[in-house]
Amino acid sequence: MQTKRTKRSRIRAAKPTGGHGHKKKNRGAGHRGGRGKSGSGKRGDFKIMKVTKGEKVLGKHGFTSLKKHIKAMNLSILQTEIESFVKRGEASKNKDAYEIDLSKLGYRKLLSKGDVSLKFHITVDSATENAVARVEEAGGKVTLLASSEEPEKADKE
Structure with a gap:
């Protein structure tokens, strides 16, 4: 052709x-x-x-960290920002307590930094023992969601 x-x-x-x-x-x-x-x-x-062209070196460098980065919320930040969460519709106030679902906001863990003077009903994936204790001292409640931990191994006989 x-x-x-x-x-x-x-x-x-x-x-x-x-x-x-x-x-x-x-x-x-x-x-x-x-x-x-x-x-x-x-x-x-x-x-x-x-x-x-003298700018960079070819190939791979360094290492990839295997550490999981968990987005966390401190009690002090929650205490100061709760009103803005309510205004945006991310939290609600029922009678005398604030209800907030931190897992829906992208937070995976509740940390205990700061004091709590308000009542909170918090739903979160995980929380430290001190954070749960401080919220309960103020009259609130922390609900932990079912975590994806490994099941316990059966004992060998």
Whole structure:
């Protein structure tokens, strides 16, 4: 099947080098010293500088932390911000106690920093013992959601 060719490609086809300079230059990766970072031997720094333009180093670096980052809420912040939560509809006030579901707001844990003077009914995934004790001292209640802990292993007989 015939295809339409440009004048430039016809001229290139007529020349023995096809527009690649010397005949030997278009044979493979040998003219450029191999593909990628190969062929650098013990002095590979120059080739890396050429590829990255001297700005960054190729490859992976460092390590990935396996620590889980849990979003937490302190009692002191909850005490000061409860009115703004009520205004936004994220919490409600029933009689004399504030009800708030921290898990719906994206908080996974309740921490005990700060004093509590208001009654709270808090629903959260997990909480510290001190936080639960402080809320209960003020007349409130903390409801912990079912956590995904490993089931206890059965004793071998």
